[in-house]
Amino acid sequence: MREKIIEKILESGMEFVSGEELSKQLGVSRAAIWKHIKALREEGYNIESVNRKGYRLAERPSDLLASNNICHELDTDIIGKKVISFETIDSTNDYAKQIATNENEGTTIVSEEQTSGRGRLGRHWHSKSHEGIWMSIILKPNIVPYKAPFITLIAGASIAKALNTLGVNTKIKWPNDVIVNGKKICGILTELSAEIERINYVVLGIGINVKTMEFSSEIENIATSLYKEGYNLSRVDVVKAIIKEFETLYFDYIHKNSKLETLKVCRNYSAIIGKKIYILQGEDRELVKCIDINEDGNLIVEKDNGSIKEIVSGEVSIRGEKGYV
Amino acid sequence: MREKIIEKILESGMEFVSGEELSKQLGVSRAAIWKHIKALREEGYNIESVNRKGYRLAERPSDLLASNNICHELDTDIIGKKVISFETIDSTNDYAKQIATNENEGTTIVSEEQTSGRGRLGRHWHSKSHEGIWMSIILKPNIVPYKAPFITLIAGASIAKALNTLGVNTKIKWPNDVIVNGKKICGILTELSAEIERINYVVLGIGINVKTMEFSSEIENIATSLYKEGYNLSRVDVVKAIIKEFETLYFDYIHKNSKLETLKVCRNYSAIIGKKIYILQGEDRELVKCIDINEDGNLIVEKDNGSIKEIVSGEVSIRGEKGYV
Incomplete structure (x- = not known):
């Protein structure tokens, strides 16, 4: 219901939409509309309300990973054309795997929080509410399975390129650790369902520490966040930039069988070549x-x-x- | 319940087990026991009943793919140590994938019938009741995913070796089509769930046409069954022989990193080398x-x-x- 209310408000642009109109269109009471508006404000949406005019969005709450925010003016063909967003979920990768068979390529899952976030090799991945970007992209590349691991390099390259474009001095520790000031800010968990000859689907999980300030003692020497390193970025801008870069490099590989640009990025931003x-x-x-x-x-x-x-x-x-x- | 009754009867060997004892041990009425015995007889179990003595198995119904039959005197360490058998199921591979995460390596699923049997590339696989061997083996090899395709060669080699040992003149069309008299009698569908660096599980699906006499017009020129080619074998013997050969070749690969015996079998029985x-x-x-x-x-x-x-x-x-x- 909240998603729908926000949709209606976004649709109306700078025009106000009245509580009565919302209540009629969505089939709920005006009191219920008011309750939802209140909750949306608490989530960070800056919703103006003016007597006898109604509601409008004073400004886009650019730091909320809502599907409306991410899809808004996202200039891609496939990746992120459908975004499913959650306030909380066990694991975006697990959810993506559940729906992958029936979803189109490019469908992306984001969540403000993961209660059972996983990193590689089954390790726990800290994914606190609103502190990072926890997302999974469903891919259905028409390639033989042994060519799938390169997608992980593409992911690392896309993230490094996107962050550098946004002004973050980012390097890549081969194969795909994305690092800032010598510490890891991003984890990539690529999962594969395949027959021997063909891929059913790939789920590309990306976790980026954005605002996290406290890390547990086991990882505090190797992990950091964008904010901790002095970068104050909108998470939505980061997600959109990554999706855009990823689509370009991914299409190069899948449709043109070209690894050139990805390898160029991996070499140019490499944290280890020469060391x-x-x-x-x-x-x-x-x-x-x-x-x-x-x-x-x-x-x-x-x-x-x-x-x-x-x-x-x-x-x-x-x-x-x-x-x- | 029927599985349990058969277990009790098998346990008692040549001794009779009374209906009263069964009823007491299993906590159901004697009438219920009798009903189950009747159903088991209809499934093909030759159960003797003698007044005041009770029940015993007159002979092992060697052609039923019941887990008791397959596990009986099966001389393996891991593969087939647990067998789950069905009269009918949608697809043994799909079931295996559902339970794989929580099962040990080697757990094997068999069914007398598959209602939605699948071959490679999502093709339909004919799997009529009691006409073949429709089975799936859950594997959890500690190898990197790109080494998994070799398991398909191991499967083909195991089946060819097992059938040749049982007297069937079998060849292999690389990579893993098992053929008799120039026609295919077996399909292998290997499915993989993996991270980029490690395998979650492999489900090895094996379909063997044993008694099928009629094939649809699209495949009648390339498909056959053991019985159609003049071989009258017990399906249970075939399953046990395959599991045994597979475990040996699989362990060679997984634990000793050796492909030697599999490659030897693939070369010796090759239908195409020199052609x-x-x-x-x-x-x-x-x-x-x-x-x-x-x-x-x-x-x-x-x-x-x-x-x-x-x-x-x-x-x-x-x-x-x-x-x-």
């Missing part, structure tokens, strides 16, 4: 120098003895010589 | 000669101009020079 890093695999730990990211998106490193090695994402972890990066 | 085949990709069609299957499980072919090409499963289809094989 020494540790390659971690099980109990093993090897110090190497990062040389490049090759055309497959794999990391090229040089060992101490001068030999060159290709590192495939997913098989190893990497750490900086002196800490996280 | 000319068409490589089909979209509208393209190219006649080449099959040379070998390489260590990655990919097909090595020789073009007309003498150049050698490696074919990756999933990216192309293949056809024999003169038809299916």
Whole structure:
């Protein structure tokens, strides 16, 4: 009901819409309309009310991850054309997986809060209310499953590019950790449902710490938020910029089989090319120098003895010589 | 309840178990026990009843895909240690996917009938009651997702090896079509749920035409059944043999990282090595000669101009020079 009220108010632009009109169109009492308006104001919508005229939106509450806000003037063809928004949900990825079979490509789920947010390898992901961007995009790429992991690189590249465009000095720690001032501000959880020959769907989960100021002791040395690093951005602007960049790079890959722009972004913003890093695999730990990211998106490193090695994402972890990066 | 009655009767071996005992142990009336016994007889269980002695199984109904039959003396460590059997179900793969997260590796689903059986690429798979083996195995291999497709080769190799051991002259059309007398008797549908770095689960679906005599006109030239080709085998024996062979080859791959035995089976039983085949990709069609299957499980072919090409499963289809094989 609140979504519908906001829709009506948005539709009327700078015109007022009366409580009576809303009550008639939506089939609820004027008292109920008033109750919802009150709740919407508490959520952050700046709704003006003038006697005998009615309601209008004084200004767009640009920091609320409501579908209306995100879809408004979003200039994409597929990604984000439908946005489903929640105040709270267990996990946007889990919800996306539930509906993926019956949704079109590009449908995007956002929530102000996740009660069971997950990171990679089943780890818990802190996703407090209104502190970040917790979103999942449903994709149905017509590619063989073994080509799906590159989508994770595309996601990292899109986020880094979008944030840099918005003025945030952002780097990428291969394969797809997006970092600001040497700390992680973003997690990407790509989940795949597939037959051996074809993909049913991919759910691309993106979690970005925007306003978080407190991190638990296990992660405070490696995690940060945009606000903590001095960037005060509208979350809606960030979401829209990411969706836009992602669609361009994703379409390059899916429709033109081109990785060029993604790889360019990954190289240009790389936090590790030219640096020494540790390659971690099980109990093993090897110090190497990062040389490049090759055309497959794999990391090229040089060992101490001068030999060159290709590192495939997913098989190893990497750490900086002196800490996280 | 019927499962429990059969369990009790099986437990007692050649001894009779009285209706009174069954009624007491299972907490239902003797009339109910009698009703279930009657239904079990209709399902094919040959249950003897003798006055004042009770019930016993005169002979194991070896052709029913009941979990008791399959688990009985099944000599495996993981695969098939738990079997869930149905008279009818929509799709054993769909059921397996529903329960996969909460089940242990190796849990196997069988059904006498599938009402919505699926083959690859969403195609319908005919799975009439008691005419075949419709089964799904839940796997949780600790490998990166791009290594999962090899499991499909392992499945094909296990089935071919099991059937050959049972006296059926079986060949494999790379990557995993199992064929008898030039026609397909088996379909494999491997489905994957994964993060980019790790597998949540794999559901390995296997459909084998055992007794089917009639095929629809679209597939009658390429499909057959064991019985139609002159082989009268117990379905339970076939299932047990496949599970046993599969576990061996699967463990080789997962625990020892060894593909050797699977590749040996794929080469030895290959229907196409040494022959000319068409490589089909979209509208393209190219006649080449099959040379070998390489260590990655990919097909090595020789073009007309003498150049050698490696074919990756999933990216192309293949056809024999003169038809299916």
